[in-house]
Amino acid sequence: MGFRRSPEEVAAVQATLADVEFVGGESLSVDFLTRPETIRDILPAELDPGAEPRITVQVSRWRSNCVGDFAASAVYVSASHDGVAGDYVLTMFMDNDVPMLFGRDLYGEPKKIGTSTLWRNDGHMTGVLERRGTPLVRIEADLGPDRGPTEVVGRNFNVKYALEPGAQALAGPPTLMMAEFAQRTTVVRKGPATLELGGTVHDPLDSLEVVELRDAVYVETGMKATCVPLGPMDADAFLPLALGRSDHWPALSTARLPV
Secondary structure, three states: OOOOOOHHHHHHHHHHHOOEEEEEEEEEEEEEEOOHHHHHHHOOOOOEEOOOOEEEEEEEEEEEOOOOOEEEEEEEEEEEEOOEEEEEEEEEEEOOHHHHHHHHHHHOOOEEEOEEEEEEEOOEEEEEEEEOOEEEEEEEEEOOOOOOOEEEEEEEEEEEOOEOOOOOOEOOOOEEEEEEEEEEEEEEEEEOEEEEEOOOOOOOHHHOOOOEEEEEEEEEEEEEEEEEEEEEOOHHHHHHHHHHHOOOHHHHOOOOOOO
16 A cells, blocks of 8 residues: 555555445434525526425434445435436535545535534434534434335435635536435334524524424435536536535634734
């Protein structure tokens, strides 16, 4: 092993990343409806809003064949592209840098570092996301009986891009990506939930208005992941959304200029 991978090591990396699998997953999620104008504002122009103005908040933990064990949280926005329904990933939080770099570099997922925790007490489930000491998500759910195994295919839309130094523009057109997840779910439990969304200038989850809250869903699941590019996007139009995926750099200044 070294900083220059051997041909055998390159082949091993490529084989691993061509057969990505996440296993032993536990996920607590809750959907809510917000205002249609909110959905349009946070979606890239190349994506259409979904059938209803739905946002999904999820807290989960996983094992994998490529990035080790990790805990994660995410916010998804119902969307479609050329008639194919899926979810646009608004923001994601990983508990370490390995899954963060994997998703960001390969799939274009908008990942940051955050602490995600799941607790279960019989039929009651709690999911919490914190970042830099600020609570951003808290889901409380009272779960009903197991509804049995299912198999589904989930689709996520992401964007791969690079910023020019100084963030005056993107370094070329961004690429719209679609990830597919073939899920084999062994346990499904649903029940009434409460949802608290916090926020900071860097992570304004509290700006997402909850108009109608739905039941929570808890699953135990595994999934195979694949991802393909869908095409180039308008760089100028996406720049404000690209900057919204990062922390707000002006608020992170610790320097004092001489007077």
